[in-house]
Amino acid sequence: MSLPYKAETFIEEILNLLKPADVFKNIFKFYHNQIFIEGSVIDVPRQVHLFGLGKAASFEVEAMKNLINGSKLKNKLGMCVSYTKREHIVEDEEIAQLEGDHPVITEDNIGQTKKFISMLQKANKDDVLIFLLSGGGSALLEMPVDGMSFKQLQAKHQELLNSGLNINQMNAARKAISKVKNGGLLNFIPCDNIVQLVTCDIPNEEIADVSSGPLINKERADKRVQSVLTQSAGTLLKRLTSGHKNARIDAIYDCTLEEMCQSMLGSLPTKEEVVLSGGEGTLKVLSDAGLGGRSTHFVLHFAHMLYNDPDNRDIKILSLGTDGTDGPTDAAGAYIDYELYDREEALEHLQKQDSYNYFKKKGSLIKTGPTMNNLMDVRILWRE
Incomplete structure:
Protein backbone atom coordinates (compact mmCIF):
# COMPACT_ATOMS: atom_id res chain seq x y z
CA MET A 1 0.00 0.00 0.00
CA SER A 2 1.03 3.63 -0.35
CA LEU A 3 0.98 5.77 2.77
CA PRO A 4 -1.81 8.34 3.27
CA TYR A 5 -1.20 11.75 1.71
CA LYS A 6 -0.70 13.53 5.04
CA ALA A 7 1.89 10.98 6.20
CA GLU A 8 3.77 11.28 2.90
CA THR A 9 3.69 15.07 3.22
CA PHE A 10 5.21 14.98 6.72
CA ILE A 11 7.97 12.63 5.56
CA GLU A 12 8.81 14.85 2.59
CA GLU A 13 8.94 17.92 4.86
CA ILE A 14 11.34 16.22 7.24
CA LEU A 15 13.63 15.06 4.44
CA ASN A 16 13.79 18.56 2.93
CA LEU A 17 14.78 20.06 6.29
CA LEU A 18 17.63 17.58 6.72
CA LYS A 19 19.73 18.87 3.79
CA PRO A 20 23.08 20.14 5.20
CA ALA A 21 23.89 22.74 2.51
CA ASP A 22 21.17 25.14 3.67
CA VAL A 23 22.39 24.90 7.27
CA PHE A 24 26.04 25.57 6.42
CA LYS A 25 25.20 28.62 4.27
CA ASN A 26 23.87 30.37 7.37
CA ILE A 27 26.95 29.62 9.48
CA PHE A 28 29.96 30.27 7.23
CA LYS A 29 31.32 33.15 5.19
CA PHE A 30 34.43 32.51 3.06
CA SER A 232 19.99 18.89 16.60
CA ALA A 233 16.61 17.34 17.27
CA GLY A 234 15.53 20.60 18.89
CA THR A 235 16.39 22.74 15.86
CA LEU A 236 14.68 20.28 13.52
CA LEU A 237 11.44 20.20 15.53
CA LYS A 238 11.31 24.01 15.73
CA ARG A 239 11.67 24.26 11.96
CA LEU A 240 8.97 21.62 11.47
CA THR A 241 6.48 23.34 13.78
CA SER A 242 7.04 26.71 12.11
CA GLY A 243 5.34 25.35 9.00
CA HIS A 244 2.18 24.23 10.82
CA LYS A 245 -0.15 26.63 12.64
CA ASN A 246 -1.44 23.98 15.08
CA ALA A 247 1.79 22.03 15.60
CA ARG A 248 3.09 21.50 19.12
CA ILE A 249 6.38 20.05 20.40
CA ASP A 250 5.87 17.48 23.12
CA ALA A 251 9.44 16.65 24.20
CA ILE A 252 12.86 15.41 23.17
CA TYR A 253 12.93 12.07 24.92
CA ASP A 254 15.87 10.37 26.62
CA CYS A 255 14.42 7.45 28.57
CA THR A 256 13.18 3.91 28.10
CA LEU A 257 10.72 3.30 25.30
CA GLU A 258 8.07 2.31 27.84
CA GLU A 259 8.53 5.55 29.80
CA MET A 260 8.35 7.54 26.57
CA CYS A 261 5.07 5.89 25.56
CA GLN A 262 3.54 6.52 28.98
CA SER A 263 4.50 10.18 28.79
CA MET A 264 3.14 10.54 25.26
CA LEU A 265 -0.23 9.16 26.37
CA GLY A 266 -0.54 12.30 28.47
CA SER A 267 0.24 14.58 25.53
CA LEU A 268 -2.10 13.40 22.78
CA PRO A 269 -3.24 15.78 20.03
CA THR A 270 -6.59 17.51 20.09
CA LYS A 271 -8.75 17.37 16.96
CA GLU A 272 -6.85 20.28 15.38
CA GLU A 273 -3.32 19.62 16.65
CA VAL A 274 -0.23 17.94 15.30
CA VAL A 275 2.09 16.76 18.10
CA LEU A 276 5.79 16.22 17.41
CA SER A 277 8.51 14.70 19.55
CA GLY A 278 12.18 13.86 19.11
CA GLY A 279 14.92 11.94 20.84
CA GLU A 280 14.94 8.22 21.42
CA GLY A 281 13.49 5.61 23.74
CA THR A 282 15.87 2.83 24.73
CA LEU A 283 14.90 -0.82 24.53
CA LYS A 284 16.69 -3.89 25.85
CA VAL A 285 17.01 -6.25 22.88
CA LEU A 286 16.12 -9.92 23.32
CA SER A 287 18.81 -12.48 22.46
CA ASP A 288 16.37 -14.13 20.03
CA ALA A 289 14.74 -10.90 18.80
CA GLY A 290 13.09 -10.72 15.41
CA LEU A 291 13.65 -7.81 13.04
CA GLY A 292 13.00 -4.20 13.93
CA GLY A 293 14.37 -0.97 15.33
CA ARG A 294 13.37 1.74 17.80
CA SER A 295 10.98 3.50 15.41
CA THR A 296 9.03 0.47 14.19
CA HIS A 297 8.87 -0.99 17.71
CA PHE A 298 7.62 2.32 19.10
CA VAL A 299 4.87 2.67 16.49
CA LEU A 300 3.54 -0.82 17.16
CA HIS A 301 3.93 -0.62 20.94
CA PHE A 302 2.29 2.81 21.18
CA ALA A 303 -0.58 1.76 18.90
CA HIS A 304 -1.13 -1.28 21.14
CA MET A 305 -1.48 1.06 24.13
CA LEU A 306 -3.37 3.85 22.36
CA TYR A 307 -6.08 1.95 20.52
CA ASN A 308 -7.39 0.29 23.69
CA ASP A 309 -9.39 3.49 24.12
CA PRO A 310 -12.04 3.97 21.38
CA ASP A 311 -11.61 7.75 21.74
CA ASN A 312 -8.04 7.42 20.43
CA ARG A 313 -8.75 5.35 17.35
CA ASP A 314 -8.70 8.36 15.04
CA ILE A 315 -5.05 9.09 15.95
CA LYS A 316 -2.39 8.40 13.32
CA ILE A 317 1.15 7.49 14.39
CA LEU A 318 4.33 8.06 12.39
CA SER A 319 7.94 7.62 13.47
CA LEU A 320 11.18 7.60 11.51
CA GLY A 321 14.90 7.68 12.15
CA THR A 322 16.23 10.86 10.58
CA ASP A 323 19.27 9.04 9.21
CA GLY A 324 17.01 6.82 7.12
CA THR A 325 17.88 3.74 9.15
CA ASP A 326 15.93 2.02 11.92
CA GLY A 327 18.23 -0.44 13.68
CA PRO A 328 19.53 -3.30 11.48
CA THR A 329 16.81 -2.84 8.84
CA ASP A 330 16.34 -1.15 5.46
CA ALA A 331 13.47 0.97 6.81
CA ALA A 332 13.55 4.38 8.50
CA GLY A 333 10.39 3.71 10.51
CA ALA A 334 6.69 3.04 10.10
CA TYR A 335 3.17 4.47 9.99
CA ILE A 336 0.01 3.06 11.58
CA ASP A 337 -3.65 3.93 11.95
CA TYR A 338 -6.50 1.92 13.43
CA GLU A 339 -7.29 0.22 10.12
CA LEU A 340 -3.76 -1.21 10.03
CA TYR A 341 -3.91 -2.39 13.64
CA ASP A 342 -4.59 -6.03 14.50
CA ARG A 343 -4.44 -6.54 18.26
CA GLU A 344 -3.49 -10.24 18.36
CA GLU A 345 -1.00 -9.94 15.54
CA ALA A 346 0.53 -6.81 17.07
CA LEU A 347 0.99 -8.51 20.45
CA GLU A 348 2.65 -11.51 18.82
CA HIS A 349 5.15 -9.33 16.94
CA LEU A 350 5.83 -7.13 19.98
CA GLN A 351 6.66 -10.14 22.13
CA LYS A 352 9.14 -11.31 19.49
CA GLN A 353 10.49 -7.76 18.93
CA ASP A 354 9.59 -8.33 15.28
CA SER A 355 7.88 -5.03 14.44
CA TYR A 356 9.52 -4.73 11.01
CA ASN A 357 7.75 -7.82 9.72
CA TYR A 358 4.39 -6.64 11.09
CA PHE A 359 4.64 -3.43 9.08
CA LYS A 360 6.10 -5.20 6.06
CA LYS A 361 2.97 -7.35 5.95
CA LYS A 362 0.73 -4.27 6.36
CA GLY A 363 2.66 -2.31 3.73
CA SER A 364 3.34 0.70 5.95
CA LEU A 365 7.10 0.68 6.42
CA ILE A 366 8.79 4.01 5.71
CA LYS A 367 11.82 3.63 3.44
CA THR A 368 13.77 6.79 2.63
CA GLY A 369 17.30 5.58 1.97
CA PRO A 370 20.20 7.64 3.41
CA THR A 371 18.92 11.12 4.29
CA MET A 372 22.12 13.22 4.47
CA ASN A 373 21.63 13.67 8.23
CA ASN A 374 21.26 12.06 11.65
CA LEU A 375 19.17 13.81 14.32
CA MET A 376 17.65 10.82 16.15
CA ASP A 377 13.98 9.92 15.66
CA VAL A 378 10.99 12.12 14.84
CA ARG A 379 7.49 11.06 15.92
CA ILE A 380 4.28 12.70 14.73
CA LEU A 381 0.73 12.20 16.05
CA TRP A 382 -2.44 13.67 14.54
CA ARG A 383 -6.16 12.96 14.33
CA GLU A 384 -8.02 12.45 11.11
Whole structure:
Protein backbone atom coordinates (compact mmCIF):
# COMPACT_ATOMS: atom_id res chain seq x y z
CA MET A 1 0.00 0.00 0.00
CA SER A 2 1.03 3.63 -0.35
CA LEU A 3 0.98 5.77 2.77
CA PRO A 4 -1.81 8.34 3.27
CA TYR A 5 -1.20 11.75 1.71
CA LYS A 6 -0.70 13.53 5.04
CA ALA A 7 1.89 10.98 6.20
CA GLU A 8 3.77 11.28 2.90
CA THR A 9 3.69 15.07 3.22
CA PHE A 10 5.21 14.98 6.72
CA ILE A 11 7.97 12.63 5.56
CA GLU A 12 8.81 14.85 2.59
CA GLU A 13 8.94 17.92 4.86
CA ILE A 14 11.34 16.22 7.24
CA LEU A 15 13.63 15.06 4.44
CA ASN A 16 13.79 18.56 2.93
CA LEU A 17 14.78 20.06 6.29
CA LEU A 18 17.63 17.58 6.72
CA LYS A 19 19.73 18.87 3.79
CA PRO A 20 23.08 20.14 5.20
CA ALA A 21 23.89 22.74 2.51
CA ASP A 22 21.17 25.14 3.67
CA VAL A 23 22.39 24.90 7.27
CA PHE A 24 26.04 25.57 6.42
CA LYS A 25 25.20 28.62 4.27
CA ASN A 26 23.87 30.37 7.37
CA ILE A 27 26.95 29.62 9.48
CA PHE A 28 29.96 30.27 7.23
CA LYS A 29 31.32 33.15 5.19
CA PHE A 30 34.43 32.51 3.06
CA TYR A 31 36.92 35.13 1.81
CA HIS A 32 40.36 34.96 0.11
CA ASN A 33 42.34 34.11 3.23
CA GLN A 34 39.76 33.97 5.99
CA ILE A 35 36.78 32.04 7.30
CA PHE A 36 34.08 33.83 9.32
CA ILE A 37 32.08 31.60 11.65
CA GLU A 38 29.80 32.62 14.54
CA GLY A 39 31.64 35.88 15.22
CA SER A 40 35.11 34.33 14.93
CA VAL A 41 37.66 34.96 12.19
CA ILE A 42 40.01 32.14 11.19
CA ASP A 43 43.02 32.92 8.99
CA VAL A 44 43.81 30.42 6.23
CA PRO A 45 47.53 30.89 5.41
CA ARG A 46 47.79 27.58 3.52
CA GLN A 47 45.00 25.07 2.86
CA VAL A 48 41.62 24.18 4.33
CA HIS A 49 40.83 20.46 4.55
CA LEU A 50 37.40 18.86 4.95
CA PHE A 51 37.10 15.63 6.93
CA GLY A 52 33.75 14.06 7.80
CA LEU A 53 32.88 11.24 10.18
CA GLY A 54 29.48 9.62 10.76
CA LYS A 55 26.36 8.64 8.87
CA ALA A 56 26.04 12.10 7.30
CA ALA A 57 29.77 12.50 6.56
CA SER A 58 29.78 12.22 2.76
CA PHE A 59 26.74 14.46 2.35
CA GLU A 60 28.18 17.10 4.68
CA VAL A 61 31.65 17.07 3.12
CA GLU A 62 30.09 17.41 -0.34
CA ALA A 63 27.87 20.31 0.80
CA MET A 64 30.81 22.15 2.39
CA LYS A 65 33.07 21.46 -0.61
CA ASN A 66 30.50 22.97 -2.96
CA LEU A 67 30.17 26.06 -0.76
CA ILE A 68 33.93 26.62 -0.72
CA ASN A 69 34.24 26.00 -4.46
CA GLY A 70 31.67 28.73 -4.99
CA SER A 71 33.60 31.19 -2.82
CA LYS A 72 36.83 33.21 -2.96
CA LEU A 73 38.53 30.51 -0.88
CA LYS A 74 38.23 27.81 -3.56
CA ASN A 75 41.94 27.88 -4.49
CA LYS A 76 42.84 26.89 -0.93
CA LEU A 77 40.65 23.80 -0.74
CA GLY A 78 42.78 20.78 0.10
CA MET A 79 41.78 17.23 0.99
CA CYS A 80 38.12 16.20 1.09
CA VAL A 81 37.68 12.95 3.01
CA SER A 82 34.67 11.18 4.52
CA TYR A 83 34.30 8.03 6.60
CA THR A 84 30.72 6.85 6.71
CA LYS A 85 28.35 3.91 6.99
CA ARG A 86 28.15 1.57 4.01
CA GLU A 87 25.82 2.74 1.24
CA HIS A 88 25.87 6.31 2.59
CA ILE A 89 28.37 7.68 0.07
CA VAL A 90 27.78 10.27 -2.66
CA GLU A 91 28.74 10.28 -6.34
CA ASP A 92 31.66 12.71 -6.17
CA GLU A 93 35.15 11.82 -7.36
CA GLU A 94 36.65 14.80 -5.55
CA ILE A 95 35.93 13.17 -2.17
CA ALA A 96 37.95 10.25 -0.82
CA GLN A 97 35.19 8.16 0.76
CA LEU A 98 35.77 5.37 3.27
CA GLU A 99 32.95 3.03 4.27
CA GLY A 100 32.57 1.00 7.46
CA ASP A 101 30.07 -1.24 9.18
CA HIS A 102 27.37 0.03 11.53
CA PRO A 103 25.96 -0.53 14.12
CA VAL A 104 28.08 -3.66 14.78
CA ILE A 105 31.81 -2.99 14.59
CA THR A 106 33.96 -5.21 12.33
CA GLU A 107 37.69 -5.65 11.75
CA ASP A 108 37.27 -3.70 8.52
CA ASN A 109 36.37 -0.65 10.63
CA ILE A 110 39.74 -0.84 12.36
CA GLY A 111 41.48 -0.83 8.98
CA GLN A 112 39.37 2.08 7.72
CA THR A 113 40.15 4.01 10.91
CA LYS A 114 43.88 3.63 10.20
CA LYS A 115 43.36 4.92 6.63
CA PHE A 116 41.33 7.88 7.92
CA ILE A 117 44.08 8.74 10.41
CA SER A 118 46.85 8.41 7.80
CA MET A 119 45.05 10.96 5.61
CA LEU A 120 44.57 13.34 8.56
CA GLN A 121 48.31 13.14 9.25
CA LYS A 122 49.08 14.48 5.76
CA ALA A 123 47.76 17.91 6.79
CA ASN A 124 50.18 20.69 7.71
CA LYS A 125 50.42 22.40 11.10
CA ASP A 126 49.35 25.72 9.52
CA ASP A 127 46.38 24.26 7.63
CA VAL A 128 42.78 24.68 8.76
CA LEU A 129 40.77 21.51 9.34
CA ILE A 130 36.98 21.62 9.11
CA PHE A 131 35.79 18.43 10.79
CA LEU A 132 32.16 17.50 10.09
CA LEU A 133 30.86 15.16 12.79
CA SER A 134 27.56 13.29 12.87
CA GLY A 135 26.22 10.28 14.73
CA GLY A 136 27.35 6.76 13.90
CA GLY A 137 31.06 7.38 14.34
CA SER A 138 31.26 5.36 17.56
CA ALA A 139 31.13 2.12 15.57
CA LEU A 140 33.00 3.42 12.51
CA LEU A 141 36.05 5.06 14.09
CA GLU A 142 37.70 2.65 16.48
CA MET A 143 41.12 1.68 17.76
CA PRO A 144 41.12 -0.40 20.95
CA VAL A 145 43.28 0.43 23.95
CA ASP A 146 46.47 -1.58 24.36
CA GLY A 147 45.86 -5.09 25.65
CA MET A 148 42.34 -5.43 24.23
CA SER A 149 41.83 -7.85 21.35
CA PHE A 150 39.42 -7.16 18.51
CA LYS A 151 37.13 -9.99 19.68
CA GLN A 152 36.95 -8.45 23.15
CA LEU A 153 36.25 -5.04 21.64
CA GLN A 154 33.51 -6.37 19.35
CA ALA A 155 31.87 -8.29 22.21
CA LYS A 156 31.83 -5.14 24.37
CA HIS A 157 30.28 -3.07 21.56
CA GLN A 158 27.59 -5.71 21.01
CA GLU A 159 26.87 -5.92 24.74
CA LEU A 160 26.38 -2.14 24.88
CA LEU A 161 24.07 -2.15 21.84
CA ASN A 162 21.80 -4.67 23.54
CA SER A 163 22.06 -3.19 27.04
CA GLY A 164 19.19 -0.69 27.03
CA LEU A 165 21.58 2.06 28.23
CA ASN A 166 21.02 5.57 26.92
CA ILE A 167 23.49 6.98 24.40
CA ASN A 168 25.45 9.03 26.96
CA GLN A 169 25.97 5.98 29.17
CA MET A 170 26.82 3.79 26.20
CA ASN A 171 29.38 6.23 24.83
CA ALA A 172 31.01 6.70 28.24
CA ALA A 173 31.74 2.97 28.21
CA ARG A 174 32.97 3.12 24.60
CA LYS A 175 35.36 5.97 25.41
CA ALA A 176 37.03 3.92 28.14
CA ILE A 177 38.17 1.22 25.70
CA SER A 178 39.27 3.37 22.74
CA LYS A 179 42.32 5.34 21.65
CA VAL A 180 40.37 7.56 19.25
CA LYS A 181 37.34 8.53 21.33
CA ASN A 182 37.12 11.12 24.14
CA GLY A 183 39.45 13.49 22.28
CA GLY A 184 41.86 10.71 21.33
CA LEU A 185 41.77 11.47 17.61
CA LEU A 186 43.45 14.83 18.31
CA ASN A 187 46.69 12.96 19.03
CA PHE A 188 46.86 12.15 15.31
CA ILE A 189 45.99 15.62 13.91
CA PRO A 190 48.82 18.11 13.22
CA CYS A 191 46.63 21.18 12.48
CA ASP A 192 46.60 24.11 14.91
CA ASN A 193 43.20 25.39 13.72
CA ILE A 194 40.31 22.93 13.85
CA VAL A 195 36.65 23.85 13.36
CA GLN A 196 34.32 21.04 14.34
CA LEU A 197 30.73 21.22 13.05
CA VAL A 198 28.49 18.88 15.03
CA THR A 199 25.23 17.40 13.82
CA CYS A 200 23.94 16.23 17.18
CA ASP A 201 22.07 12.94 17.66
CA ILE A 202 22.18 13.13 21.47
CA PRO A 203 18.92 14.00 23.31
CA ASN A 204 20.58 16.33 25.83
CA GLU A 205 22.68 17.94 23.05
CA GLU A 206 25.93 16.98 24.80
CA ILE A 207 28.22 17.36 21.79
CA ALA A 208 31.11 15.63 23.59
CA ASP A 209 29.11 12.41 23.27
CA VAL A 210 28.34 12.63 19.54
CA SER A 211 30.20 9.68 17.98
CA SER A 212 31.91 9.35 21.39
CA GLY A 213 33.68 12.71 21.06
CA PRO A 214 36.75 12.04 18.89
CA LEU A 215 37.85 15.70 19.24
CA ILE A 216 36.46 16.52 22.69
CA ASN A 217 37.73 15.42 26.08
CA LYS A 218 35.33 16.72 28.74
CA GLU A 219 38.08 16.93 31.36
CA ARG A 220 40.78 18.44 29.17
CA ALA A 221 39.85 21.08 26.58
CA ASP A 222 42.08 21.49 23.53
CA LYS A 223 42.49 25.13 22.46
CA ARG A 224 42.99 24.09 18.84
CA VAL A 225 39.33 23.06 18.50
CA GLN A 226 36.33 25.36 18.04
CA SER A 227 33.14 23.27 18.15
CA VAL A 228 29.85 24.52 16.72
CA LEU A 229 26.48 22.79 17.11
CA THR A 230 24.93 23.08 13.65
CA GLN A 231 21.86 20.84 13.94
CA SER A 232 19.99 18.89 16.60
CA ALA A 233 16.61 17.34 17.27
CA GLY A 234 15.53 20.60 18.89
CA THR A 235 16.39 22.74 15.86
CA LEU A 236 14.68 20.28 13.52
CA LEU A 237 11.44 20.20 15.53
CA LYS A 238 11.31 24.01 15.73
CA ARG A 239 11.67 24.26 11.96
CA LEU A 240 8.97 21.62 11.47
CA THR A 241 6.48 23.34 13.78
CA SER A 242 7.04 26.71 12.11
CA GLY A 243 5.34 25.35 9.00
CA HIS A 244 2.18 24.23 10.82
CA LYS A 245 -0.15 26.63 12.64
CA ASN A 246 -1.44 23.98 15.08
CA ALA A 247 1.79 22.03 15.60
CA ARG A 248 3.09 21.50 19.12
CA ILE A 249 6.38 20.05 20.40
CA ASP A 250 5.87 17.48 23.12
CA ALA A 251 9.44 16.65 24.20
CA ILE A 252 12.86 15.41 23.17
CA TYR A 253 12.93 12.07 24.92
CA ASP A 254 15.87 10.37 26.62
CA CYS A 255 14.42 7.45 28.57
CA THR A 256 13.18 3.91 28.10
CA LEU A 257 10.72 3.30 25.30
CA GLU A 258 8.07 2.31 27.84
CA GLU A 259 8.53 5.55 29.80
CA MET A 260 8.35 7.54 26.57
CA CYS A 261 5.07 5.89 25.56
CA GLN A 262 3.54 6.52 28.98
CA SER A 263 4.50 10.18 28.79
CA MET A 264 3.14 10.54 25.26
CA LEU A 265 -0.23 9.16 26.37
CA GLY A 266 -0.54 12.30 28.47
CA SER A 267 0.24 14.58 25.53
CA LEU A 268 -2.10 13.40 22.78
CA PRO A 269 -3.24 15.78 20.03
CA THR A 270 -6.59 17.51 20.09
CA LYS A 271 -8.75 17.37 16.96
CA GLU A 272 -6.85 20.28 15.38
CA GLU A 273 -3.32 19.62 16.65
CA VAL A 274 -0.23 17.94 15.30
CA VAL A 275 2.09 16.76 18.10
CA LEU A 276 5.79 16.22 17.41
CA SER A 277 8.51 14.70 19.55
CA GLY A 278 12.18 13.86 19.11
CA GLY A 279 14.92 11.94 20.84
CA GLU A 280 14.94 8.22 21.42
CA GLY A 281 13.49 5.61 23.74
CA THR A 282 15.87 2.83 24.73
CA LEU A 283 14.90 -0.82 24.53
CA LYS A 284 16.69 -3.89 25.85
CA VAL A 285 17.01 -6.25 22.88
CA LEU A 286 16.12 -9.92 23.32
CA SER A 287 18.81 -12.48 22.46
CA ASP A 288 16.37 -14.13 20.03
CA ALA A 289 14.74 -10.90 18.80
CA GLY A 290 13.09 -10.72 15.41
CA LEU A 291 13.65 -7.81 13.04
CA GLY A 292 13.00 -4.20 13.93
CA GLY A 293 14.37 -0.97 15.33
CA ARG A 294 13.37 1.74 17.80
CA SER A 295 10.98 3.50 15.41
CA THR A 296 9.03 0.47 14.19
CA HIS A 297 8.87 -0.99 17.71
CA PHE A 298 7.62 2.32 19.10
CA VAL A 299 4.87 2.67 16.49
CA LEU A 300 3.54 -0.82 17.16
CA HIS A 301 3.93 -0.62 20.94
CA PHE A 302 2.29 2.81 21.18
CA ALA A 303 -0.58 1.76 18.90
CA HIS A 304 -1.13 -1.28 21.14
CA MET A 305 -1.48 1.06 24.13
CA LEU A 306 -3.37 3.85 22.36
CA TYR A 307 -6.08 1.95 20.52
CA ASN A 308 -7.39 0.29 23.69
CA ASP A 309 -9.39 3.49 24.12
CA PRO A 310 -12.04 3.97 21.38
CA ASP A 311 -11.61 7.75 21.74
CA ASN A 312 -8.04 7.42 20.43
CA ARG A 313 -8.75 5.35 17.35
CA ASP A 314 -8.70 8.36 15.04
CA ILE A 315 -5.05 9.09 15.95
CA LYS A 316 -2.39 8.40 13.32
CA ILE A 317 1.15 7.49 14.39
CA LEU A 318 4.33 8.06 12.39
CA SER A 319 7.94 7.62 13.47
CA LEU A 320 11.18 7.60 11.51
CA GLY A 321 14.90 7.68 12.15
CA THR A 322 16.23 10.86 10.58
CA ASP A 323 19.27 9.04 9.21
CA GLY A 324 17.01 6.82 7.12
CA THR A 325 17.88 3.74 9.15
CA ASP A 326 15.93 2.02 11.92
CA GLY A 327 18.23 -0.44 13.68
CA PRO A 328 19.53 -3.30 11.48
CA THR A 329 16.81 -2.84 8.84
CA ASP A 330 16.34 -1.15 5.46
CA ALA A 331 13.47 0.97 6.81
CA ALA A 332 13.55 4.38 8.50
CA GLY A 333 10.39 3.71 10.51
CA ALA A 334 6.69 3.04 10.10
CA TYR A 335 3.17 4.47 9.99
CA ILE A 336 0.01 3.06 11.58
CA ASP A 337 -3.65 3.93 11.95
CA TYR A 338 -6.50 1.92 13.43
CA GLU A 339 -7.29 0.22 10.12
CA LEU A 340 -3.76 -1.21 10.03
CA TYR A 341 -3.91 -2.39 13.64
CA ASP A 342 -4.59 -6.03 14.50
CA ARG A 343 -4.44 -6.54 18.26
CA GLU A 344 -3.49 -10.24 18.36
CA GLU A 345 -1.00 -9.94 15.54
CA ALA A 346 0.53 -6.81 17.07
CA LEU A 347 0.99 -8.51 20.45
CA GLU A 348 2.65 -11.51 18.82
CA HIS A 349 5.15 -9.33 16.94
CA LEU A 350 5.83 -7.13 19.98
CA GLN A 351 6.66 -10.14 22.13
CA LYS A 352 9.14 -11.31 19.49
CA GLN A 353 10.49 -7.76 18.93
CA ASP A 354 9.59 -8.33 15.28
CA SER A 355 7.88 -5.03 14.44
CA TYR A 356 9.52 -4.73 11.01
CA ASN A 357 7.75 -7.82 9.72
CA TYR A 358 4.39 -6.64 11.09
CA PHE A 359 4.64 -3.43 9.08
CA LYS A 360 6.10 -5.20 6.06
CA LYS A 361 2.97 -7.35 5.95
CA LYS A 362 0.73 -4.27 6.36
CA GLY A 363 2.66 -2.31 3.73
CA SER A 364 3.34 0.70 5.95
CA LEU A 365 7.10 0.68 6.42
CA ILE A 366 8.79 4.01 5.71
CA LYS A 367 11.82 3.63 3.44
CA THR A 368 13.77 6.79 2.63
CA GLY A 369 17.30 5.58 1.97
CA PRO A 370 20.20 7.64 3.41
CA THR A 371 18.92 11.12 4.29
CA MET A 372 22.12 13.22 4.47
CA ASN A 373 21.63 13.67 8.23
CA ASN A 374 21.26 12.06 11.65
CA LEU A 375 19.17 13.81 14.32
CA MET A 376 17.65 10.82 16.15
CA ASP A 377 13.98 9.92 15.66
CA VAL A 378 10.99 12.12 14.84
CA ARG A 379 7.49 11.06 15.92
CA ILE A 380 4.28 12.70 14.73
CA LEU A 381 0.73 12.20 16.05
CA TRP A 382 -2.44 13.67 14.54
CA ARG A 383 -6.16 12.96 14.33
CA GLU A 384 -8.02 12.45 11.11
